[in-house]
Amino acid sequence: xxxxxNRLVAATAGLAAGALLVTGCSSGQISQTANQESGVNGNTAxxxxxxxxxxxxxxxxxxxxxxxxxxxxxxxxxxxxxxxxNDKLLDVSSEIGSVTVTGPTAIPAASxxxxxxxxxxxxxxxxxSATATTxxxxxxxxxxxxxxxxxxxxxxxxxxxxxxxxxxxxxxxxQELAAAAHG
Numbered sequence: 001x002x003x004x005x006n007r008l009v010a011a012t013a014g015l016a017a018g019a020l021l022v023t024g025c026s027s028g029q030i031s032q033t034a035n036q037e038s039g040v041n042g043n044t045a046x047x048x049x050x051x052x053x054x055x056x057x058x059x060x061x062x063x064x065x066x067x068x069x070x071x072x073x074x075x076x077x078x079x080x081x082x083x084x085x086n087d088k089l090l091d092v093s094s095e096i097g098s099v100t101v102t103g104p105t106a107i108p109a110a111s112x113x114x115x116x117x118x119x120x121x122x123x124x125x126x127x128x129s130a131t132a133t134t135x136x137x138x139x140x141x142x143x144x145x146x147x148x149x150x151x152x153x154x155x156x157x158x159x160x161x162x163x164x165x166x167x168x169x170x171x172x173x174x175q176e177l178a179a180a181a182h183g
Contacts, residue, residue: 041118041168042076043148047161049082050107052153056168057137058118065142066167074099074135074165075116078153080107088156089113094165096149097140103133107155118170143167 042056059072066072080087089105107113115133143149148164
């Protein structure tokens with residue numbers, strides 16, 4: 001072989017080896033975003049065809065805890081992933097207090113039930129309804145930020161889902177910022 005051919009073969013072999021090396025370095029790696037959770041305040045759960053998303057208590061805590069007797073909003077979305085089976089939310093319960101759901105609770109196939117409205121969102125009503133669905137929790141015991149509280153969602157066809165529900169202050173300013181602004 002002449003020297004020019006040798007250099008061409010060596011360069012081609014070097015490029016091929018480099019490409020294999022670069023490809024081999026990324027095999028088996030998991031991207032940083034593969035396991036990231038969405039940027040919502042609440043928790044999630046799945047039961048059969050129902051996907052509960054952004055489940056949270058929306059309340060501003062100004063003291064050590066939210067006191068018994070206070071009413072707070074339970075916010076969530078229940079998405080029916082079935083293409084042909086309708087479902088219905090029958091009940092929501094919790095050991096922290098009684099939950100009252102008002103408004104439509106049917107979840108048609110391939111549709112969602114939006115309960116409450118998170119800060120920054122307009123209130124949404126179900127199709128064909130003039131009434132928004134809301135869920136209020138009348139506290140029977142004190143609750144505080146930083147902890148989660150067990151709720152059970154009971155659906156007509158999907159059954160029960162248990163969710164650990166956090167508290168979110170929504171768009172309210174942080175306590176330190178509010179105190180600094182007033183003092």
